[in-house]
Amino acid sequence: MKIRSAWLQSLEDKHVLITGGSTGIGLAIAKEALSQGAFVTLLARSSTKLEKAEEDLVKDGAAKHKILTKVADVGVYETLAKAIKESFEWRAVDVLVCNAAVAKIVVLDEGRIEDLHAIIQTNLTGVVNTVHVGIPMMKKRSPETPMSIVLINSLSALYPYYGNSVYTATKYGLKGLGETLRLELMPYSIRICIACPGFVETPMLDDCGMEDDKDTFQIIKDSSFYDRSRAETPEYVAKYTLEGTKNGTFLVTSQFTGFALSTLSRGSMPADSFGRALVELILFIPIRLFSFMAACYIYYVIEHRSKKKH
Template sequence: MQPGREPAKSARATGSRKARADGGADTLANAIANPLAIVSGGSSGIGLACAVQLAARGCRVALLARDAARLAEAAAAIRRGHPAAQVVCQPLDVRDAGACAEAVDTLVGRHGPPAWLINSAGIAEPGLFLDQPLAAHEAQLATNYLGSLYLSHAAARHMAAAGEGRLVFVSSGAGLFGIYGYSAYAPSKFAVRGLAEVLRVELAPLGIGVTVAYPPDTRTPQLEAERRTKPEVARRLAGESGEWEADAVARKIIAGALAGRFAVAPGLPTAFVNLFHSLIAPLLRARQQQLIRAIGSHRPDD
């Protein structure tokens, strides 16, 4: 078995009822007809891009997001690219544990146990720790971590009963090391990473695979919203690593998950940090301190 990969334990998790020991990268469509893939944050960005990838592989995709109108637009976009795609829209606020459980149970009752759960719902509001209210910290923790927790807890029960499935957590490069201006966001993504690390071990005997992704800055509506409050030090740091398109990130995530990989870190800089973050962290802190000295601790509107 290659390092960082899981042995194939199930059809839906790896894409084939004769999955190979390397985590075989066959598509889910080869396993069963139209397996269910639940995608939170499915109305835009990385979530929608992952949904497109899964729909192209024959999955019945259930899109979850708060805005029903945007969900309908996302579903229409998937069908334009893949006319035969089966897409279900489920308006949902992932901060509500009861609503998450009810939504998953309803989808399972109609379409069978989920082969996939993509936890992509997330928000980011950068700002300096002493400037941001506690409500900003609570909001990001509730959506980014608790939303992933609630949906995973509900979906994993059905996957365990079926003996197969894959949970995918979308963390962030900010879930690997501390970034200036992200005191509310980074801890929520560290928590996602921690949950994935534990579930990787606990759920493997039940046939459930786990993948955690660490996307770099990705061109999405969320990234545009971030720019409104991002401190200059964080802007400079982000500019040094570049941006990815959501489609490219999603292709990496789905391909990695199909290959049975636990960690997916698109791009050389993110992959390097994922592998060596404990060693690199001092260098990254030094670079941030250098930027702080050069720029000063300015607010975005200074």
């Protein structure tokens, strides 16, 4: 029986470009990639955070000549394009990681429209900008060189979180973008990987304002089974994301929750292997029944808590 070989055998001497690379998941991916022998470009808006990120990576043992930093906002196409092109000129990019994201936990009509627009601009438009610049340069190396585009998504792309409507919309959009790109890039040696972690212990979790509105936070906590003590670490997300990328896996999740939601939400996109497809087929009905019971509980929580809120 032939075993499917990995898409990328190794990250040794590969170049990994990461947007939102100065903190959180992006920085953890940079650290893991460097530990596996890669070169990295960190791209972020803050020069101060980038400088600190580079210092921390070097302190952890990374070689400084393997790190390039670029200041750019993914929502501003011109400066982003310049930064990405300069990164490609430094070294041809093998793995393009679209990680930059922002969040604001608020019921849609209670949020400032400027904040909601900023979420869309970074989380969705920023990814479109990044891949629009990167893909033509990656295509020039096809078909001889296997490459990957990684979209750091969220379980919000597979499950609607209360108080998270616009953020969730951007993540659903990101999943659709990845599914279509997967088809558009089939003639080339460029794979798409969508990583969907759950709650992750990052600065964004502090900055999203989840706990500002106690009533809304309680609804989120009860309906989303939120427990910060069980949040994934950026290092854990980085490891399984890069492993999924090397294996050429399209949809990457962790833990049983991720497996269950990906089984329910895969849509027309097939699983990456016959074995995974068979397991999903066998477990689909039990998972669907469980999701029905969970939905009943969630609807009750939202209705009950909303009455108390108002």
